[in-house]
Amino acid sequence: MRLIDALHRWLGGLIGLLLATLGLSGAILVHRRAWIMAPHAGDAPRQTTEAVAARVGQLMADPATRPQMITFADRDFGLDRLAYRGGAGAYADQAGTLVARWSSQWERPELWLLDLHQHLFAGETGETVVGVAALAGLVFVVTGLILWWRTRRMFTFRLWPKRMSRPAVLWQHRDFGIVAAPLLLLSLITGAVLVFRPLSAVLLGPDAPRTIAASLEAPPSRPGRLAETLDWPGMIRVARTRFPDAEIRSLSLPRKGNGLITLRMKQSWEWLPNGRTTVWFAADDGHLVAARDAAALPPTTQAYNLLYPLHAAEVGGLPFRVLMTLSGLALGLLGSLTVWTFWFKRPRVKSPKRVRKQADEAITAAEG
Structure with a gap:
């Protein structure tokens, strides 16, 4: 038990601030569509085939101003997001008119907060660190549950410590953590598996990583450069003919020279945004080169596709967003107070000379 206690304390002391950062940024991002300030952000989505085809044709017509990617408006956010090279981007209303532009993510808080949460501003390296932090957070929660069991009869729930002394903070940390544990486990498990796909074997079976990779693989790369003039509206119509009831979600130009334009769609039963x-x-x-029906994906892959919507509270409406907000706030509180008690409120270790002096004083007092 001493080993578990030491592991719990040192994990909290070393990664508590990182976990707090991830938790708080996640709690804010869950509601990002509500606080993005831009004209027409509250417009209802226009998803008729001709409406989407018209604005795609307008936005993609000029090769000089053509975005690398369009993410189309949905019921929670009424603007199309355009992504350009070098981190530049724009929001366009559903008539194809630009209403906001930026040259880097630092001009838009919703973008740099997302980069902080997913990559710590450090690309793939930062994403790996985030994944490792999520795994460490799982160990932190599990060891906390084990340590709590010994003192379960003393349970007293507090949102905030009774006073900012080390014993009071530790008492609150112990009992608040046990209440928040289910939500923390959901956030940390989904986050870790999204970063490290091989971990899906733990949740979905030993063959899960291979099955997921194979079923989500794009068609083979094709030779050929992106033509200056294409029938962009025609592509939308072809896709809608193939999947008439699916919502058109994003359009991406070829990446890494694969020679493929990718159009993603969402059927009514899908959770992924x-x-x-x-x-x-x-x-x-x-x-048309190829098409993939999400309904035909293996059950393992369909289960894997539920992880991101659960992690980002993209399902369940406001009630689930509130729950995941509480998860992020709890992680922020537990992580920050752990760092504070570990580094700044550690119990003072008395020197042997002081201990002997106090013992002598106690003996003298008893004899007197």
Whole structure:
């Protein structure tokens, strides 16, 4: 038990601030669509085939101003988001008119907060650190549950310590942590598996990583450069003919020279914000190359596709967003107070000379 106690304290002391940062940024991002300030952000989505086709044709017509990616408006956010090279971007209303532009993510708090939460401003390296922190957080929660069991009869729930002394903070930390544990486990497990896909084997079976990778793989790369002139509205119509009831979610130009334009769609039963129903077109002439129906994906992959919506509270409406907000706030509180007690409120270790002096004084007092 001493080893578990030491592991719990040192994990909290070393990664508590990082976990607090991830928790607080996640709690804010859950509600990002509500606080993004831009004209027409509250407009209802226009998802008719001709409405989407018209604005795609307008936005993609000029090669000089063509975005690398369009993420289309949905019921929670009424603007299309355009992504350009070098981190630049824009919001456009559903008539195709730009209403906001930026040259880097630092001009938009919703973008740099997302980069902080997912990558710690450090790209793939930062994403790996986030994944490791999530795994360490799981160990932190599990060891905390074990340590709490010994003192379960003394349970007293407090949102905030009775006073800012080390014993009071530790008491609050112990009992508040046990209440928050289910939500923390959900956030940390989903976050860790999203970063480290091989961990899906623990949740979904030993063959899960291979099954997921194979079923989500794009068609083979094709030769050919992106043509300056393509029938962009025609692509939308072809995709809608193939999946008439699916919502059109994003359009991406070829990446890493693969010669494929990718159109993602979301069927009504899918939880992922952009869906896994996908249609690919040739970049040189725009003809249909392949299509993937999310309903035909293996059950393992469909289960894996639920992890991000659960982690980001993209399902369940406001009640679930509130729960995941509480999870983030709890992680922020527990992580920050752990660091404070570990580094700044550690119990003072008395020197042997002082201990002997206090003992002599006690003996003298008893004899007197």
